Amino acid sequence: MAETRTATLSIDGKEVQLPILSPTEGPDVVDIRKLYAQADVFTYDPGFTSTAACDSTITFIDGDAGILLHRGYPIEQLAAKSHYLEVCSLLLNGELPTPDELEKFENTVTRHTMIHEQMHNFFRGFRRDAHPMATMVGVVGAMSAFYHDSLDINNSRQREIAAFRLIAKMPTIAAMAYKYSIGQPFVYPRNDLDYASNFLHMCFAVPAEPYDVNPTISRAMDRILMLHADHEQNASTSTVRLASSSGANPFACIAAGIACLWGPAHGGANQAALEMLREIGTPDRIPDFIAKVKDKNSNVRLMGFGHRVYKNFDPRAKVMKQSADEVLDLLGVKDNPLLQVAKELERIALEDDYFIQRKLYPNVDFYSGIILEAMGFPTSMFTPIFAVARTVGWISQWKEQLADPQLKIGRPRQLYMGSSMRDYVEVENR
Ligand code: CMC
Numbered sequence: 001m002a003e004t005r006t007a008t009l010s011i012d013g014k015e016v017q018l019p020i021l022s023p024t025e026g027p028d029v030v031d032i033r034k035l036y037a038q039a040d041v042f043t044y045d046p047g048f049t050s051t052a053a054c055d056s057t058i059t060f061i062d063g064d065a066g067i068l069l070h071r072g073y074p075i076e077q078l079a080a081k082s083h084y085l086e087v088c089s090l091l092l093n094g095e096l097p098t099p100d101e102l103e104k105f106e107n108t109v110t111r112h113t114m115i116h117e118q119m120h121n122f123f124r125g126f127r128r129d130a131h132p133m134a135t136m137v138g139v140v141g142a143m144s145a146f147y148h149d150s151l152d153i154n155n156s157r158q159r160e161i162a163a164f165r166l167i168a169k170m171p172t173i174a175a176m177a178y179k180y181s182i183g184q185p186f187v188y189p190r191n192d193l194d195y196a197s198n199f200l201h202m203c204f205a206v207p208a209e210p211y212d213v214n215p216t217i218s219r220a221m222d223r224i225l226m227l228h229a230d231h232e233q234n235a236s237t238s239t240v241r242l243a244s245s246s247g248a249n250p251f252a253c254i255a256a257g258i259a260c261l262w263g264p265a266h267g268g269a270n271q272a273a274l275e276m277l278r279e280i281g282t283p284d285r286i287p288d289f290i291a292k293v294k295d296k297n298s299n300v301r302l303m304g305f306g307h308r309v310y311k312n313f314d315p316r317a318k319v320m321k322q323s324a325d326e327v328l329d330l331l332g333v334k335d336n337p338l339l340q341v342a343k344e345l346e347r348i349a350l351e352d353d354y355f356i357q358r359k360l361y362p363n364v365d366f367y368s369g370i371i372l373e374a375m376g377f378p379t380s381m382f383t384p385i386f387a388v389a390r391t392v393g394w395i396s397q398w399k400e401q402l403a404d405p406q407l408k409i410g411r412p413r414q415l416y417m418g419s420s421m422r423d424y425v426e427v428e429n430r
Contacts (some may be wrong), residue, residue, distance in 0.1 A: 011039055025060045025069075042413045049308070052233075053410070054241065058091060058396055059232040066312035066361075070230060071095070079319045082388075084225040085109060085195050088167055091396040093232050112168035113189035113198065115176075116146045123180045132177035132384045133262045139173050140166075141255035151249045153402055160232045162250040163395045170391045171195070174200035174384040181380070196222035199388065204376060217375055220327045224371065227316040227364060228386050230393030236261040240394045241401050247412040249381070250398060258387050259392045264303070267365075267390070270382040274338070274369030275303030283344040290345075294354045302349060304366030311359035320367040339370050 005020040007030045016039045019031040027053050032043055045051045060069045068075040071090050078087055089097040089105045097105055122142055126135050143165070144151060150162035176186050179202075187202045197213040200221055205211035231237070239260040243253040261267035280289050292300045300302055307314060328336050349355045372382050401407060 009035075009039070011041060014039065021103055023055075026062065027414040039129055042415070044415050047308075048233075048238075053238060054233065054401065054404075056232065056397065057094065058400060058402060059230045059393075061232055061309050063307070063309035063311050066310060066315050068231075068315050075227065075315050076319060081227055082226065083194075084229070085221045085228050087229050088392040091392050092163060092399065108164050109168045109195065111156065111174055112164050113191060115169050115172050119143075119146060120176075120186065123176055123186075126180065128181055130177075130181065131380055132181055133258065133268075133380075133387070135177040135180065136173055136384055136387060137255050137259045137262075139177070140170070140258055141252055143169070143251035144249045147206075147251070151251075153244075153247060154410045157400060159250070159402065163399060166250065166254055166391050166395055170388045171199040174203060174381070174388050175199060177380050177384060178203055178377075185348045194218065194222070196225060200375075203381075214330075216330050217327065220323055220371060221375070223319070223323055224368060224385065226260070226387040227319060230388035230390070230396060232323060233397075235266050236390065236393055237397050240398055242410040243405065244398050244401055249314050250395070253398055254391060254394055257390070261382055261387055261390065267383045267386040269363070269365040270301075270369045270372075270386060271379045273365050274373060274379050274382065277338045277341050277345070277369075280341050280345070283341055286341070286345050286348055290348060290352060290354075294352075302345070302355075302360070304369075305349060305355070306358070307363045310361060310363065313361045314363040315323065316364040317362040317366055318362060320371070321362075324367045324370045324374075327374050331374055333374060336370065337373070338373070342367060342370060 003151075004022075005028075006017040007019055007020055009016045016035065018035065021029045021031050023029065036042060043051070058071065060072075061067065070078060070087065071094055073090070073096075078090075082090075084101060085106050086097065088109070089102060093101075119139065119142065122139050123135065126138070147162070147165060150158045150165060152158045156343050179186050185207060187205045187207075189198050190201055191198075193201055193213065197215075197382045198220040200213050200218060201211060233241075236257040240257040243256040244250075248256075264272045276289075280286060289300075292298045293302045324339060324342075328339060346366070349360070355361075368386075369379065369382050372385060373379070377385070
């Protein structure tokens with residue numbers, strides 16, 4: 001970060017010089033860390049619309065151009081040529097792995113897929129109709145009660161083991177949450193299968209008959225995982241970083257990330273988008289729905305559309321749309337009504353002034369649900385699958401943060417608008 005220029009802020013005639021930091025990509029950043037000490041003022045930016053909360057070398061997004069890079073590599077190239085565990089290794093370690101490094105990485109993840117047998121009891125404590133995200137928040141948080149040898153964040157070996165455990169066990173936990181919710185027995189992981197196939201196996205196999213994973217479906221699942229792996233300082237990642245800044249253990253931090261991801265403005269949008277497509281039902285009902293979205297009193301949003309950073313197509317949505325066509329083709333699903341509604345909805349929205357003016361485009365959640373539903377997942381599993389995929393992003397950012405010598409506890413300030421100091425009034429005098 002070169003620091004050669006400064007910005008001048010003038011407050012009541014007093015001038016403050018603020019360093020300007022230049023990133024390798026993206027807009028310059030005004031460094032306000034010393035502003036309060038120098039000028040006795042805070043900055044105000046709820047929602048962090050103009051504020052960088054950290055520096056990072058993991059992921060870059062150019063929202064105007066619709067570009068997403070992981071460690072410099074475009075997401076389109078990774079989606080076409082790489083696979084999920086290779087992307088995990090890239091995100092965690094900074095470079096594409098050599099064949100030996102990749103083999104070792106895959107072996108280590110594969111050897112950590114089982115969860116402590118006693119953790120099965122946790123699942124049984126939940127109601128069967130619990131949302132799998134609720135179960136995952138609880139069970140992942142509870143990992144801190146089981147894996148005491150990977151809780152010490154000051155020990156680099158323990159940090160590494162925690163990272164592998166989380167990446168390896170998250171599919172097992174998500175699949176168990178699903179199996180429990182439908183009353184089927186848990187299916188143990190199979191280490192002879194690749195990451196995506198093993199996840200599909202744990203979700204869809206039953207002890208009563210053999211289950212063969214379709215390689216094309218497995219490849220589509222692997223691509224979904226890749227497309228969700230990281231997305232720089234989004235709400236759940238920032239939640240993980242904030243939780244971790246206090247020194248909390250990795251399992252507690254990731255449980256916090258899962259809780260944040262669940263919201264419909266974030267990862268919960270994939271479930272909400274599919275439910276919206278179902279509610280619309282047929283293309284002829286789209287104009288009425290669009291009218292509701294544009295009505296400021298309705299509180300209805302076009303789910304799977306819009307993004308804080310992308311003011312252009314989300315590059316992940318383009319790959320996802322193509323994948324939806326491929327998967328439905330493979331499954332012999334002709335004229336899937338939801339896909340028809342989605343494509344027509346996208347076409348109409350992209351020609352509508354409301355969406356054009358606000359630069360609202362389809363995001364990653366618009367088409368993913370159609371693929372997941374075609375694979376046989378209920379809508380309640382869409383966000384857990386996002387959580388499985390995003391775990392590596394959370395862990396990579398957590399690891400980067402802990403290695404940062406400038407790490408400080410995250411502690412925003414506020415614009416206080418409440419009462420000034422006043423005297424307590426006894427209850428009988430109020
Ligand atoms: N449908 C209708 N109007 C929208 C939408 C939408 N999906 N998104 C934004 N707008 C409007 C919003 O009403 C506002 O209009 P106005 O200026 O007239 O008040 C304007 O666009 C700016 O919206 P905002 O809420 O200030 O934008 P934001 O950057 O704070 O919100 C967002 C970003 C993703 C939360 C929002 O676009 C949204 O709610 N989208 C639907 C939910 C969704 O698909 N979320 C997934 C995001 S991508 C994956 C992930 O992060 O997990």
